Amino acid sequence: MSAKKAILALVVVFLGFWMFTDPNGLADAATAGVGKTAELAQQLFTAVIDFVGALT
DSSP: OOHHHHHHHHHHHHHHHHHHHOHHHHHHHHHHHHHHHHHHHHHHHHHHHHHHHHHO
16 A cells, blocks of 8 residues: 555544544534635735736
8 A cells, every 4th residue: 555545544534533523623624724725815816916917
């Protein structure tokens, strides 16, 4: 078994364990992660727009 498969299996087992022991905590963490990802994407696009605008 390769290292990538082993790490993937550990992550799946960890998330499954977390889902059964604390589903509300997992849902809160997922919601926060999605919110932070959207915020970072917005910052990235704003920076790209500012950069392209500065080139002209």
